[in-house]
Amino acid sequence: MKYIKIKAFKLFFLIALTVGYSFSYAQTERPKLIIGIVVDQMRMEYLYRYDPYFSNKGFKRLIKDGFLYSNMHYNYVPTHTAPGHASIYTGTTPVNHGIMGNSWYNRERKKKMYCTEDDTVSPLGTPAQESEGKMSPKNLQSTTITDELKLSTNFRGKVFGVSMKDRGAILPAGHFADRAYWLSDNGNFISSTFYGKDFPAWVNTYNLEKKYMKYINEGWNLFRDKSLYKESLSDNNSYEMMSFTADQKAVFPYNLKEAYDKQGAKVLKSTPFTSDMIVDFAKELIVREDLGKDADTDFLALSFSATDVISHMTSPRSMETQDTYMRLDENIADLLSFLDAKIGKNNYLLFLTADHSGAENPLYLNDNGYEVASIDYKEVTKKLKDFSVQTFGKDFIETYSTQNIYLNEDAITSSGKNPNEIIEKLVSYVESFPWVKRVYTEAQILSANPTDEHASMIFRGYDKTQNGQLYVLLKPAYMEYMKEGTTHGASYTYDTHVPALFYGWKIHHGISHKKQVITEIAPTLSQKVQITFPNSTSAQVLNEILE
Structure with a gap:
């Protein structure tokens, strides 16, 4: 009886070992080749339209x-x-x-x-x-x-x-x-x-x-x-x-x-x-x-x-x-x-x-009744610099790029002016543009409210060591681009x-x-x-x- 039990245990052990080995092998099974394809600027609806x-x-x-x-x-x-x-x-x-x-x-x-x-x-x-x-x-x-x-x-x-x-x-x-x-x-x-x-x-x-x-x-x-x-x-x-x-x-x-x-x-x-x-x-x-x-x-x-x-x-x-x-x-x-x-x-x-x-x-x-337009970012840059000189007596705009406003922090510090006051007036001015939905400050971006979808998306694409102190959110369908063609961003x-x-x-x-x-x-x-x-x-x- 004892011999039968030992044999049964050995058989169970071998079966368990075999199953375990098979399971382990299945866990590491992989394809021979992975192909990743990225189609640049592909809209989902192209699969339907074409x-x-x-x-x-x-x-x-x-x-x-x-x-x-x-x-x-x-x-x-x-x-x-x-x-x-x-x-x-x-x-x-x-x-x-x-x-x-x-x-x-x-x-x-x-x-x-x-x-x-x-x-x-x-x-x-x-x-x-x-x-x-x-x-x-x-x-x-x-x-x-x-x-x-x-x-x-x-x-x-x-x-x-x-x-x-x-x-x-x-x-x-x-x-x-x-x-x-x-x-x-x-x-x-x-x-x-x-x-x-x-x-x-x-x-x-x-x-x-x-x-x-x-x-x-x-x-x-x-x-x-x-x-x-x-x-x-x-x-x-x-x-x-x-x-x-x-x-x-x-x-x-x-x-x-x-x-x-x-x-x-x-x-x-x-x-x-x-x-x-x-x-x-x-x-x-x-x-x-x-x-x-x-x-x-x-x-x-x-x-x-x-x-x-x-x-x-x-x-x-x-x-x-x-x-x-x-x-x-x-x-x-x-x-x-x-x-x-x-x-x-x-x-x-x-x-x-x-x-x-x-x-x-x-x-x-626009030609079909939706009043939107393309915006020239160079004109926006000029407006920002002119406003800064007229309002603060000095150009505090370092540059404007991909809807980021970069402020010249060294110039602001040396001027002795209140940075928060400068930012507040800039925000108010830019939000007066007819194509601007909202301007987010760095502080607002870094503490983005998760219920604000746009703020959350800006945060996920933001690095305070690389991006500007202000981000300009355009209204839907407006874009900073030429009149012909299209862009994204x-x-x-x-x-x-x-x-x-x-x-x-x-x-x-x-x-x-x-x-x-x-x-x-x-x-x-x-x-x-x-x-x-x-x-x-x-x-x-x-x-x-x-x-």
């Missing part, structure tokens, strides 16, 4: 077989490209990760700075100008999901970033990336010595092939028949400033050869063809760097910037914008097909979102609302209309592949992706 013109192999495939968050939002301002990419990948906002804009005036340094500038590194890959390659992620203060993947695999997992814009490649790839590549004005993919002194021979060979010349020679004409562009305004309208040469109007077709002869390959950065170039280069990179080929998960961060550049110049209602998204749909289809063949249909995890959305052109809205839904799609490895089909925030993507991915959270994230997750 749906009839998409194929079944691009965006529609992601929606049909993946999970869509249709009510995803940014939870801070400014809603710009660099902080957008940083927030997606760190799972936190500028108050923590430190990327306050694309470029911004730094109060502590008393000068303007660029998000990825780094004078300690040198360019690699033969850029048009040396300054294009003096870039790194050193200004990013938090770790990214890509950083944590490197750490979790003891640096065996490979991480790469690719984009037309340096910030779109560098910030997602993080501090520990194997390499980030971005597009020089001369058409070359370049990098910097931050990632190592040697530049891959295959990239040099790729650059020498100048594959982009086929786009130059063909020019930019409509991708589909003109009758299909019913979601857009007429080709020739007053809300666009698209122009490749001085005598060229913002209408199709665009003669890129003529522009190339005058400007060189830089002309490509104002066309949808940089998206083709990104996909083509990404496919080459996957093969050359053996991504997704071993037991350690790799990560490829891609950013498509043509959508942003073209909407900036032509607005969200242009035929150029619609054409760009119809072409991007084909790019997505091409990439998915390639991943199916090279990595395996169920071996990669892909997510797609945007770094911000985009506003309607104010002139277009506001705390209103037209700039915060973006799509978020998850597809592939262990992702089930579904859709959620519940409001979510962009900083939930990185911690969700961390939980999904069971690695450490980025170090500044609030760790709020998207539960549907983890089910």
Whole structure:
């Protein structure tokens, strides 16, 4: 009897050990490759508006077989490209990760700075100008999901970033990336010595092939028949400033050869063809760097910037914008097909979102009865300086940038005047502007009432060592920009609302209309592949992706 009990115990122990081992193995199961896609200035409604013109192999495939968050939002301002990419990948906002804009005036340094500038590194890959390659992620203060993947695999997992814009490649790839590549004005993919002194021979060979010349020679004409562009305004309208040469109007077709002869390959950065170039280069990179080929998960961060550049110049209602998204749909289809063949249909995890959305052109809205306008920030700066001199006898305005008013604190101190009185009068004056909703002081921002949505969003994008002492909140639909085209940066839904799609490895089909925030993507991915959270994230997750 005792012998039977001992055998039974041993059998139970072995079963428990086997189950425990299996459970442990399942806990560390990961995809071979993660693909992160950020589409610059993509509005959620584009997935609906352009749906009839998409194929079944691009965006529609992601929606049909993946999970869509249709009510995803940014939870801070400014809603710009660099902080957008940083927030997606760190799972936190500028108050923590430190990327306050694309470029911004730094109060502590008393000068303007660029998000990825780094004078300690040198360019690699033969850029048009040396300054294009003096870039790194050193200004990013938090770790990214890509950083944590490197750490979790003891640096065996490979991480790469690719984009037309340096910030779109560098910030997602993080501090520990194997390499980030971005597009020089001369058409070359370049990098910097931050990632190592040697530049891959295959990239040099790729650059020498100048594959982009086929786009130059063909020019930019409509991708589909003109009758299909019913979601857009007429080709020739007053809300666009698209122009490749001085005598060229913002209408199709665009003669890129003529522009190339005058400007060189830089002309490509104002066309949808940089998206083709990104996909083509990404496919080459996957093969050359053996991504997704071993037991350690790799990560490829891609950013498509043509959508942003073209909407900036032509607005969200242009035929150029619609054409760009119809072409991007084909790019997505091409990439998915390639991943199916090279990595395996169920071996990669892909997510797609945007770094911000985009506003309607104010002139277009005004022409249709909504009394709004574009504001010239230079005129605002002049008004502020003139008011200061007239009211206080001295110019106390250091600068005005991205709706931040920077005060010259040294000048105020030496004048002997009461700083609070100066701030109070400035606030009262700026709030008298017809396009201003409210002015928030530094004290109000740092003690933001959580019930004040705009104040909370300003706080999450604010750093007292870098931002101004006052923040100017514009009324809805007003923007500081030119009369043509559009921009972004506001705390209103037209700039915060973006799509978020998850597809592939262990992702089930579904859709959620519940409001979510962009900083939930990185911690969700961390939980999904069971690695450490980025170090500044609030760790709020998207539960549907983890089910």
